[in-house]
Amino acid sequence: MTPAAVVALCCIAIVAVASTVIGSFGVRFARNTSDFLVASRTVGPTANAGAISGEYLSAASFLGVAGLILKDGPDALWYPVGFTAGYLALLLFVSAPLRRSGAYTVPDFAEFRLRSPMVQRLCTIFVIVIGWMYLLPQLQGAGLTVATVVPTLPSWSGMVAAGVVVIATVVFGGMRSITFVQAFQFWLKFTALALPAVVLLIYVGHDHQPFNRPAPPQFPTDTMVEVKTDVMLEVTQPVTFQASGTLDGAQTYGLVTWNAGRHSVLAGAQLNFTAGTSVPVPDGHPIRDSSWLTPLSGDAQYQLFGIYSLIMATFLGTMGLPHVLVRFYTNPDGRATRQTTVVVLAMLGAFYLLPTLLGALSRLYVPQLLVSGNTDAAVLLLPTAALGGGTMATLLAGLVAAGAWAAFLSTSSGLVVGVAGVLSTSPSLFPRGGVRDFRVAAVIAGLVPLGLALVAARLDFSQTVSLAFAVAASTFCPLLVLGIWWSGLTDRGAVAGLLVGGVSSAGAVTLSLIGVAPNGWVGMMLNRPALITVPAAFLTMTVVSKLTRKRVLPDVARLLLRLHAPERLGLSQDRVRRFD
Amino acid sequence: MNADGPVPSGLIASDSADYAEPEDQPAPGRASHRRGDEATDPDADLLPDESPIQLRRELRRRAGSPPLPPPSAGPGTLPGVRPPGSGGRHARRDAQPRPPRLDYVPRHAIRTPGPGSVSPTDVTEVFSRVRQDPTERPMPARPHSDPIPLTQRVEPLAAPPPPLPEPESASDNGAPGKRVRVVLSQRKGQARPVRTVVDVQELTQVGEVLSSSLIRSQLALALRIGGIALITLGALPAMFVIFPVLGRFELFGLRLPWLLLGVLAYPFLLALGWMYSRSADRLEQVFADHIQN
Numbered sequence: 001m002t003p004a005a006v007v008a009l010c011c012i013a014i015v016a017v018a019s020t021v022i023g024s025f026g027v028r029f030a031r032n033t034s035d036f037l038v039a040s041r042t043v044g045p046t047a048n049a050g051a052i053s054g055e056y057l058s059a060a061s062f063l064g065v066a067g068l069i070l071k072d073g074p075d076a077l078w079y080p081v082g083f084t085a086g087y088l089a090l091l092l093f094v095s096a097p098l099r100r101s102g103a104y105t106v107p108d109f110a111e112f113r114l115r116s117p118m119v120q121r122l123c124t125i126f127v128i129v130i131g132w133m134y135l136l137p138q139l140q141g142a143g144l145t146v147a148t149v150v151p152t153l154p155s156w157s158g159m160v161a162a163g164v165v166v167i168a169t170v171v172f173g174g175m176r177s178i179t180f181v182q183a184f185q186f187w188l189k190f191t192a193l194a195l196p197a198v199v200l201l202i203y204v205g206h207d208h209q210p211f212n213r214p215a216p217p218q219f220p221t222d223t224m225v226e227v228k229t230d231v232m233l234e235v236t237q238p239v240t241f242q243a244s245g246t247l248d249g250a251q252t253y254g255l256v257t258w259n260a261g262r263h264s265v266l267a268g269a270q271l272n273f274t275a276g277t278s279v280p281v282p283d284g285h286p287i288r289d290s291s292w293l294t295p296l297s298g299d300a301q302y303q304l305f306g307i308y309s310l311i312m313a314t315f316l317g318t319m320g321l322p323h324v325l326v327r328f329y330t331n332p333d334g335r336a337t338r339q340t341t342v343v344v345l346a347m348l349g350a351f352y353l354l355p356t357l358l359g360a361l362s363r364l365y366v367p368q369l370l371v372s373g374n375t376d377a378a379v380l381l382l383p384t385a386a387l388g389g390g391t392m393a394t395l396l397a398g399l400v401a402a403g404a405w406a407a408f409l410s411t412s413s414g415l416v417v418g419v420a421g422v423l424s425t426s427p428s429l430f431p432r433g434g435v436r437d438f439r440v441a442a443v444i445a446g447l448v449p450l451g452l453a454l455v456a457a458r459l460d461f462s463q464t465v466s467l468a469f470a471v472a473a474s475t476f477c478p479l480l481v482l483g484i485w486w487s488g489l490t491d492r493g494a495v496a497g498l499l500v501g502g503v504s505s506a507g508a509v510t511l512s513l514i515g516v517a518p519n520g521w522v523g524m525m526l527n528r529p530a531l532i533t534v535p536a537a538f539l540t541m542t543v544v545s546k547l548t549r550k551r552v553l554p555d556v557a558r559l560l561l562r563l564h565a566p567e568r569l570g571l572s573q574d575r576v577r578r579f580d
Numbered sequence: 581m582n583a584d585g586p587v588p589s590g591l592i593a594s595d596s597a598d599y600a601e602p603e604d605q606p607a608p609g610r611a612s613h614r615r616g617d618e619a620t621d622p623d624a625d626l627l628p629d630e631s632p633i634q635l636r637r638e639l640r641r642r643a644g645s646p647p648l649p650p651p652s653a654g655p656g657t658l659p660g661v662r663p664p665g666s667g668g669r670h671a672r673r674d675a676q677p678r679p680p681r682l683d684y685v686p687r688h689a690i691r692t693p694g695p696g697s698v699s700p701t702d703v704t705e706v707f708s709r710v711r712q713d714p715t716e717r718p719m720p721a722r723p724h725s726d727p728i729p730l731t732q733r734v735e736p737l738a739a740p741p742p743p744l745p746e747p748e749s750a751s752d753n754g755a756p757g758k759r760v761r762v763v764l765s766q767r768k769g770q771a772r773p774v775r776t777v778v779d780v781q782e783l784t785q786v787g788e789v790l791s792s793s794l795i796r797s798q799l800a801l802a803l804r805i806g807g808i809a810l811i812t813l814g815a816l817p818a819m820f821v822i823f824p825v826l827g828r829f830e831l832f833g834l835r836l837p838w839l840l841l842g843v844l845a846y847p848f849l850l851a852l853g854w855m856y857s858r859s860a861d862r863l864e865q866v867f868a869d870h871i872q873n
Contacts, residue, residue, distance in 0.1 A: 074827075349847065565864075
C-alpha cells in the first residue's frame, strides 16, 4: 500500500468514526421517539439547511457531476442546476404546506389528504423503490472510492463498510444525532472540494493548456489505462499506443495504431499511452475540446429532448425524495421550512461551483478516465494528477476521499432513515411504531440495497440518481402538488396517476439500468423518461379525479386550509404525536 | 389572549369558555345557516342577537355574583326550556365586539330604569342587569348551560332596541336590586380574533372566502416565480440550439453557457427563492392579521 493510499484510508476511517461518534453523542440527547424520529421538531433553519444539504449532496453530486462535466461539457451542467432548482420547486409548491400537514412522509401525507389506505400503501412502495434506487449509487460510490484510492482493495469491501457504518449510525443515532452528523458532513464535503479547488487555482492558475483547442484532449503524462467495462471509443486522428487485451474484436499484444473512427475495447484490456497522445473518447460524447466547450455539441439530435427531460426530472423530482421530505419535518413550522429551503439553495449553489470547476480542470489532467469510462473518479484523482506527487497532493487526495465518503454516508443514512421511517410508521408492517421497530426497519432498509449494490452493474452515478429523480417526479410530484393545491383530487385519481407515472417511469428506468435500451430515440426516452411520464401522471391524476368527482372528501376545504394557514392560527396538528 | 392584565376575571373566564365552545357544538346545520345569513345580509354581524345575554350571565356567574334571574322571559316561554340549537349556535358571535352593545342594555333599562345606570355611550362600557320582578325565580347557582327562551332570542331582531337616549332614562329612574358591572378595558382587540379564526376554522362562508383567497394568492405567487425560473432556464437549451453563436460567446473569460449554467444560475435561483419566501411570509402575515383583527 502506498503512503497516499494509507493517508486516504485514514481519512476515510476518521470520517466514518467521527460520524458514528457524533451520532452516539447525539443520541444521549434523544429522550423519546419524537427526538429519535424528528429531532422533536426543534431544528432551526440554518442547522437544518446544513443537514439537508449535507444529506442531499450525494455521490452523484460529489463525484458524478465533475465526471459528467469531464465527459460532456456544459450539457452536464444541467445536472447540478437541476439538483438545485429542484429545491426551488420544493420551496414554491411543497415545503411549508407539507410541514403543516404534519405528515412525516409522503404516505403519511397521502393518508392525511385522501384518507385512503390504498394510496398510502402505494406511496410506501414507491418510497421504498426510490430510496433503494438512490441508495444503490451511494454504496457503489463507496466501493469506487475505496477501489480508487487503494487499488489493491476490491470495491465490494468499500460497499460493505459503508453499509455497515450507515446502518449503525441510523440504528444507534436516530434523527436528532443525524441532524448534527449531516450538518457536519456538509461542511466536510464543502471543504473537501473547496480546498483542492483553491489550491489548484493557486498552483495551476492560468498556467495550463487552453481549453479551446480544435483537438481531442491529450494525455499529460505517460498513462496506463485499465479498461474495466466494455467501451466503444472514437478517435479523430491516428493514435498509436501499447495495448494488451481484446481490441476491435481481436486479441492484441503490443503496439497498436487506431485510425480515425470507432474502436471497441473489451473489459480487461490494458492500454499504455505516452504523454501527448490524443485521448480516445467514448462514443457519443464530444471529442474535440472546442466542441466539448460548446453546448449541445454531441452528434445526437435528440439531445435537446434529453436535456428538457432531465430538467423536468430534477426540477420536479427533488420534492419526492424520501430523505429530503423527512428532514423538513424537523423544522418547527412552515415558515421555518421556507427559510431552511432558501438557505439550502444558497448552500447548494455555493457547493456546485466546485465540482463544475474541478470537472473542467479534470479534462486537462485526468483525461484517461474517458478511456476507462470511470469518469466518476475524476475528483478523486485530480489533486494527485495536477499537483504531481508530494505531501500536499497526498493530503488533498485524502481530504477528497474523506469528503466523498462523507457524501455516501450522509445521503445513505438519510435514505435509510427515510425508508425506515416509512416502513416503521406503516401500521401493517410495524403495528407498534416505536424506536425498536424503527431500528429493525433501518436494518432492513440498509441491507437490501447493499445486496443489490453488490450484484448490480454500475452506471454513472449522476445518471442512476437522475433515474430515481425521474420516478419521484412521475409519482410523488403530481400527488403532492395536486394534493396541496387542488381540492378536486380524489383517491382514485391519485392511485391511477401514481400507477401510470410510476409504472411507466420505473419500467423505463429498469430497462435502461439492465442495459437493454436500444440507441436512438427509444433509448433516450427510456433513459430520460420524465418528459413523457410526468405530464402523463399529472394528466391521469386530473382526469380520473374529475371522473370520480363524487369521491372528493367532504371536508377537503378544511384540509387545504390546514396546509396553508400559518401555524399561529392553531389549525395544524403533528402526526408523530402518537409517539410522544 | 388571557394574558391581558386589566381584564376582569369574569371576562377572562367567559372568554375562554366561549373560545372552546365551538368544538362542543359541531352542529351540522350551522354552517349553511350562517352562510345564508351572511350572504343575504353583509351587515348581519351588526344585528343584535342573543349572545351577549348569555355571555354576560356567564360573566356574572363566573364573577361569583348572586344568582341571576333569567332575562325577562317573553310571554309564553317556559324558563328552563332550551330552544333547539341555541346552546352554542351563535355563541361565536360573543367574540364579535359591537362597541355600543345597545341591543341588550337599553332594553332592560327601559323597563326598569334604575339609578346609577350609566349611559352605554360612555367610553367605559356599562352593563346593567335588573331583576324586575321580585317574585322572579332566581337562576340556579351554576347551570351548566343557560336556557335562553326562544322568544327572547328572537326579540331583538323582531323589535330592534330603541336608540341611545333610552338608557339615559334608565339611569334616571333606577330600581332597587339593580347591579352594575363596569368593564374597564376595551375588549375589541382580543375579542375579534376568536370570531374570525373560528370563522376560518369552521369554514363558514367568510372563512371559505378568506382561506381560498389565501390559497389562490399563494398559488399565484408560486406559479409566477416558478414560471420565471422555468422560462428563463428552459429557454437556454433552445437558444443554444437556435443561435449557436451564443454558445461560443465569451464573457469575463468564460463561455456564455458555462457562465450562465455554471455560475449565474445559482444566484438566480437563490434570489427567486428568497423573493418567494419573503412574499409568501407576507401573504400569510396579512392573512393571519386580517382574521385576527
